[in-house]
Amino acid sequence: xxxxxxxxxxxxxxxxxxxxxxxxxxVKYQNFLLLASSYFFYAxxxxxxxxxxxxxxxxxxxxxxxxxxxxxxxxLFVAIGxxxxxxxxxxxxxxxxxxxxxxxxxxxxxxxxxxxxxNIIVPLGIxxxxxxxxxxxxxxxxxxxxxxxxxVVFFNYVSFFPSVLSGPIDKAKLLVPQLEKKREFxxxxxxxxxxQILWGLxxxxxxxxxxxxxxxxIFNNYSTHSGSxxxxxxxxxxxxxxxxxxxxxxxxxxxxxxxxxxxxxxxDFPFFSQNIAEFWRRWHISLTAWLxxxxxxxxxxxxxxxxxxxxILAILINFTLIGIWHGASWTYILFGFLHGCYFIPLIxxxxxxxxxxxxxxxxxxxxxxxxKIVGTFVLVMITFILFKSANLENAYNYCLKIVSFSIFSxxxxxxxxVSGLIILFFIVLMIIVEWIQRxxxxxxxxxxxxxxxxxxxxxxxxxxxxxxxxxxxxxNQFIYFxx
Numbered sequence: 001x002x003x004x005x006x007x008x009x010x011x012x013x014x015x016x017x018x019x020x021x022x023x024x025x026x027v028k029y030q031n032f033l034l035l036a037s038s039y040f041f042y043a044x045x046x047x048x049x050x051x052x053x054x055x056x057x058x059x060x061x062x063x064x065x066x067x068x069x070x071x072x073x074x075x076l077f078v079a080i081g082x083x084x085x086x087x088x089x090x091x092x093x094x095x096x097x098x099x100x101x102x103x104x105x106x107x108x109x110x111x112x113x114x115x116x117x118x119n120i121i122v123p124l125g126i127x128x129x130x131x132x133x134x135x136x137x138x139x140x141x142x143x144x145x146x147x148x149x150x151x152v153v154f155f156n157y158v159s160f161f162p163s164v165l166s167g168p169i170d171k172a173k174l175l176v177p178q179l180e181k182k183r184e185f186x187x188x189x190x191x192x193x194x195x196q197i198l199w200g201l202x203x204x205x206x207x208x209x210x211x212x213x214x215x216x217x218i219f220n221n222y223s224t225h226s227g228s229x230x231x232x233x234x235x236x237x238x239x240x241x242x243x244x245x246x247x248x249x250x251x252x253x254x255x256x257x258x259x260x261x262x263x264x265x266x267x268d269f270p271f272f273s274q275n276i277a278e279f280w281r282r283w284h285i286s287l288t289a290w291l292x293x294x295x296x297x298x299x300x301x302x303x304x305x306x307x308x309x310x311x312i313l314a315i316l317i318n319f320t321l322i323g324i325w326h327g328a329s330w331t332y333i334l335f336g337f338l339h340g341c342y343f344i345p346l347i348x349x350x351x352x353x354x355x356x357x358x359x360x361x362x363x364x365x366x367x368x369x370x371x372k373i374v375g376t377f378v379l380v381m382i383t384f385i386l387f388k389s390a391n392l393e394n395a396y397n398y399c400l401k402i403v404s405f406s407i408f409s410x411x412x413x414x415x416x417x418v419s420g421l422i423i424l425f426f427i428v429l430m431i432i433v434e435w436i437q438r439x440x441x442x443x444x445x446x447x448x449x450x451x452x453x454x455x456x457x458x459x460x461x462x463x464x465x466x467x468x469x470x471x472x473x474x475x476n477q478f479i480y481f482x483x
Contacts, residue, residue, distance in 0.1 A: 183260030
């Protein structure tokens with residue numbers, strides 16, 4: 001069950017009606033309904049791993065209570081919580097990767113050492129709910145929050161259905177207090193949430209899924225295509241993964257708002273970034289913030305005696321972990337490492353943390369701003385070739401063909417040039433709308449002081465029309481479900 005399906009519409013409509021009109025007398029009743037709905041939602045996606053979600057929730061609930069008491073075994077309970085989370089990820093996501101890597105290492109020395117991999121299926125959303133529980137344990141240990149004694153609240157925090165499969169990775173200090181108090185229905189928030197859902201659907205169905213029909217064919221058969229076509233596919237895939245993931249995040253945030261919750265903003269128009277540091281402040285914000293707090297900051301403190309070299313090392317480790325978080329593949333590891341390397345010039349120049357508002361009080365960016373935006377986009381696009389490729393060899397050969405003389409040929413679009421131009425039109429439309437709304441929380445946000453006039457309504461109907469006519473068979477599932 002995914003957001004852009006009819007079955008989810010039926011599911012959520014039912015939950016929404018029961019939530020606000022039947023179980024609205026007490027927050028406890030609403031929370032029980034939310035928990036049952038979240039488990040039903042997760043089980044529909046993959047019932048085999050629902051037990052893992054429940055056991056992880058129960059274990060960390062009790063660990064949190066004991067850590068909060070400050071008993072003499074507090075450090076042991078913290079270690080159990082962290083090791084349990086890391087252990088789950090290590091087994092489900094990285095076990096076979098380590099086995100294959102060790103086998104390849106031994107074979108490289110001519111030793112006939114063959115280890116068998118296991119047929120392991122990765123539970124949906126494991127990286128997201130595991131990071132939630134780890135942050136919960138660490139925040140209690142550091143006395144940033146108190147452990148909640150209400151198990152229904154905590155189990156909801158771990159499994160909250162709008163964000164359990166692909167984030168955002170909410171912190172307990174944000175979501176738990178909202179679960180503990182009575183929610184009220186605010187029409188303005190609900191309507192704005194619907195707008196955000198509509199924009200997310202547009203990005204997912206009209207842009208991401210249609211880009212997928214192009215990128216999948218070209219990446220899977222890159223050796224038969226020209227360099228110019230491969231550049232086009234890299235461009236479309238960069239747009240695809242943004243539209244897919246940010247589209248999911250918009251829908252998750254909008255759905256949560258319809259239920260009276262405010263969850264973490266996960267994207268802030270990252271393609272308008274002027275450098276890679278700004279890009280990561282705008283891209284997958286909840287993951288960046290999580291690793292900044294629990295990995296980069298402690299490392300930068302530990303390495304501070306080494307000056308800029310220590311800062312570079314902390315950045316490289318942090319972004320290599322971002323790559324590893326995405327999956328057990330050398331392509332993901334190199335993806336993260338390259339992004340870390342992109343930070344080095346900023347660190348050496350002392351501009352990593354400098355923030356500058358783009359096109360301040362102007363309609364268009366200045367020429368230097370535009371060049372920086374395009375340059376940052378190209379750097380990111382190069383790394384997404386790694387992200388999409390099955391292995392390092394494919395990524396290397398893909399890039400090698402790009403720099404061949406065939407890059408000067410006319411690109412060929414699977415499905416025809418007309419279909420490619422139509423998709424490009426909607427991409428440009430998305431960029432224009434997000435540029436105009438770049439100072440808002442989302443692309444369709446209308447402030448209370450603005451009038452919701454006929455022009456807005458016409459545009460909403462246009463988006464709905466585009467969603468219906470541009471539905472593609474390129475793939476419904478969200479890319480980040482596998483992470």
